[in-house]
Amino acid sequence: MRQLVILGATGSIGQSTLKVVAEHPERFAVLALTAQRSVTAMLQLCLRFKPRYAVMSEQAAATQLQHQLQAAGSQTTVLAGTQALCDIAAHPDADVVMAAIVGAAGLLPTLAAVKAAKxxxxxxxxxLVMAGAFFMQQVKSSGARLLPIDSEHNAIFQCLPASLQQAVCTHQIHAGSLQQQSISKLLLTASGGPFLQTSLHEFPQITPAQAVAHPNWTMGQKISVDSATMMNKGLELIEAHWLFQCPVEQIEVVIHPQSVIHSMVQYQDGSVIAQLGQPDMCTPIAYAMAYPERISTQVPALDFSKLADLSFSSAEPARFPNLYLAIEACRQGQAATTALNAANEVSVAAFLAGQLRFDQIAMVNAEVLEQCAMDKAIELEAILALDQQARLVAEKIIARRSS
Structure with a gap:
């Protein structure tokens, strides 16, 4: 029985993780659930899964949840704040930690789990986008095991030889490992989001409601907007660079609107191995939770007799400038990717709040990259300081554009 901590339990990844837990109660028990401020959702999850701990990022939400759980007769202990998140992620009884807190807020508790060798x-x-080199070094030195959950990285992981899978898990992989295994390229597939066929002239009028309506995946608002701008794919390219120690030039993004092929690995003999499946996050989550075994899910199998045509294309720079900003930032190094991630979080939040046009998200991100000092950000303190600097710069640019 593996004891599980879910960081970000009320989000889409957290919900899918709990579906897998519910299907395999003989394998997994919930030690702790965490959320930011979703008291009503957390109350229902705590009553159903009976975790020993619940952690809320905000104190007011934690107090409210504690009162409601006590009234319901629950024995769950409620904690609050970033330090509590880190403590729970590193709890001695935790075996597996699902790191599903969106954005920079997830970095410190995820690092805590890594340092505790979970x-x-x-x-x-x-x-990895904020602190790739530092983060992966912590994995290597602590003895933690790291398994990718993003459908694309999970797909690539599944397409690798077993020896490389083990090297990725413990970050024993190094520059040149892929070539030694005759791998020439990693192919990240992208749906292209809801605006793949939309005229560029219409981009300034795109609303938040339109941007979060992804055609294939059910996701949170922020990641849905990132998918619409393809910043999400840019962040995934940076993540793949660190996870698989692969040069940027050997990672290719391919638009595949049907989201049936989740990613591919191209070998030097011309073979391409792909991982296919329904666009349902329960599949990669179950794979990682039980690795190296495979366990059942409620996800239906593909019916190839009914499968529509599978199509592929490249991403237009004019349509998806955020993708190319991310590729260039990855080439520049850690500081640039840290600044870009921070700028994007601020600009997407401003778009969702009606303070910024859809087409201005990439403009703000590009301007932040131009303005931020790109000194080397290797240690955690420097990374966090650069993150804050980039956020302030982004806020000033947005305020100027709004005035």
Whole structure:
């Protein structure tokens, strides 16, 4: 019985994780659930899964949840704040930590789990975008196990030889490891989001409601907007760079609107191995939770006799400038990706709040990259300081554009 901590239990990844837990109660028990401020959702999850701990990022939400749980006769202990998140992620009884807190807020608790040598299921791509070199060094030195949850990285992981899978898990992989295994390229597939066929002239009028309506996946608001701008794919490219120690030039983004092929690995003999499945996050989550075994899910199998045509294309720079900003930032190094991630979090929040046009998200991100000092950000303190600097710069640019 593996004891599970879910960081970000009320989000889409957290919900899918709990579906897998519910299907396999003989394998998994919930030690702790965490959320930011979703008291009503957390109350229902705590009453159903009976975790020993519940952690809320905000104290007011924690107090409210504690009162409601006590009234319901629950024995769950409620904690609050970033330090509590870190403590729970590193709890001695935790075996597996699902790192599914969206954005920079997930970095510190995910690092805490890594430093405590847990098995970390990484859905928080920002941990690698913000602090890739530092984060992976912590995995290597602590003895933690790291398994990718993003459907694309999980797909690539599944397409690798077993020896490389083990090297990725413990970050024993190094520059040149892929070539030694005759791998020439990693192919990240992208749906293209809801605006793949939309005229560029219409981009200034795109609303938040339109941007979060993804055609294939059910996701949170922020990641849905990132998918619409393809910043999400840019962040995933940066994540793949660190996870698989692969040069940027050997990672290719391919638009595949049907989201049936989740990613591919191209070998030097011309073979391409792909991982296919329904666009349902329960599949990669179950794979990582039980690795190296495979366990059942409620996800229906593909019916190839009914499968529509599978199509592929490249991403237009004019349509998806955020993708190319991310590729260039990855080439520049850690500081640039840290600044870009911070700028994007601020600009997407401003768009969702009606303070910024859809087409201005990439403009703000590009301007932040131009303005931020790109000194080397290797240690955690420097990374966090650069993150804050980039956020302030982004806020000033948005305020100027709004005035």
């Amino acid at each position: 098995t970390v299921l990484l859905a928080n791509k920002e941990a």
